[in-house]
Amino acid sequence: MFRCATSSGTITFDTQGSADAVYSFLHVMVINMAELYKIEHAVSEYSSNVNNNFPDFARSIINFVRTERQLTDETSPMELLVDAGCGSGGSTRIFAPFFKRIIGVDPSEEQIAAAKSDTNCDNIEYMLGSGENIPVEKETVDVIISYFAIQYMDLENYVTECRRVLKQDGLALSFGHDYNNIEPLDSGDSKPVQDILKSFFEAAKIFFTNNRPDLGCWLDRYQSIFDNIDGINKKRVDDICHRQEMRLIDFKLRLLSIPEYRSYDEDVHLKTGKHPVDELMLDIKRRWELSQLPDAEIRIIMTYSFFVICLRK
Numbered sequence: 001m002f003r004c005a006t007s008s009g010t011i012t013f014d015t016q017g018s019a020d021a022v023y024s025f026l027h028v029m030v031i032n033m034a035e036l037y038k039i040e041h042a043v044s045e046y047s048s049n050v051n052n053n054f055p056d057f058a059r060s061i062i063n064f065v066r067t068e069r070q071l072t073d074e075t076s077p078m079e080l081l082v083d084a085g086c087g088s089g090g091s092t093r094i095f096a097p098f099f100k101r102i103i104g105v106d107p108s109e110e111q112i113a114a115a116k117s118d119t120n121c122d123n124i125e126y127m128l129g130s131g132e133n134i135p136v137e138k139e140t141v142d143v144i145i146s147y148f149a150i151q152y153m154d155l156e157n158y159v160t161e162c163r164r165v166l167k168q169d170g171l172a173l174s175f176g177h178d179y180n181n182i183e184p185l186d187s188g189d190s191k192p193v194q195d196i197l198k199s200f201f202e203a204a205k206i207f208f209t210n211n212r213p214d215l216g217c218w219l220d221r222y223q224s225i226f227d228n229i230d231g232i233n234k235k236r237v238d239d240i241c242h243r244q245e246m247r248l249i250d251f252k253l254r255l256l257s258i259p260e261y262r263s264y265d266e267d268v269h270l271k272t273g274k275h276p277v278d279e280l281m282l283d284i285k286r287r288w289e290l291s292q293l294p295d296a297e298i299r300i301i302m303t304y305s306f307f308v309i310c311l312r313k
């Protein structure tokens, strides 16, 4: 049984446990993708497979913030960070060491409930809210972050809210990342596979452009979002990269846990009988001459290339 709150009410339906059926159904319904994060199944899939646990990235962001704000004390925590679109807290927790207080906000009750179930950080609270409606007093926030969430916000209202809640030298940082490269860790011929990744993401981009221009806006590294932001100082940061060890199957599950890619995968499957995410894994393994191994037995190093939009009053 799956429940999904949409703008037209709550949809409840029995799919006998098939996540694919849910995604196909929603794809046909063409609902707002942000609402997919309200499906209970999607919440747990996203939080267990999309491990945005990048402590090194958090440190890079904090170094950038300190430089921008000309803070010379590198050890004292700052007062208040807001994570707008915190989801189940994956992007929030990595900033815990750097702030006295952190508030994670998300419009999805299901995501907030999942975030609250992790009680490891005393300085983090989770609340219902959104980028356009941050439940804090004016001029109290040092840093707003939003990780893969700005695409769901009304940009004009988000900018107005940033201007309201940020301290005079506060910063709002919206970021995401590309899957820049993967390399096999143990064995095989580690021929580069960037061209294979590029073809996959190009094909997804064409699908999004033709079918749902509102989706996949991270595929241009948030450039169109950046261009559409007005009424506040803005700049881009594009030079932060980090590496993470995982298995090939984790990469596959990660892609399929992102509703937009799931929708793309299902659509192509309906038309061609092939799942592009499976094809991607097969192409990579062929290139490495590891076709005989299951995805779960191939350890990889993923290189992420981050893109950041930085706003300040």
Ligand SMILES: C[S@@+](CC[C@H](N)C(=O)[O-])C[C@H]1O[C@@H](n2cnc3c(N)ncnc32)[C@H](O)[C@@H]1O
Binding pocket: 034, 037, 038, 050, 052, 084, 085, 086, 087, 088, 089, 090, 091, 105, 106, 107, 108, 111, 129, 130, 131, 132, 146, 147, 148, 149, 152, 153, 154
């Ligand atoms: C891709 S998830 C990212 C979650 C989390 N930041 C992470 O990195 O794991 C996007 C999140 O944006 C939330 N969202 C949707 N509309 C939003 C809005 N207007 N303001 C803030 N967050 C929103 C969704 O509910 C979802 O939790």
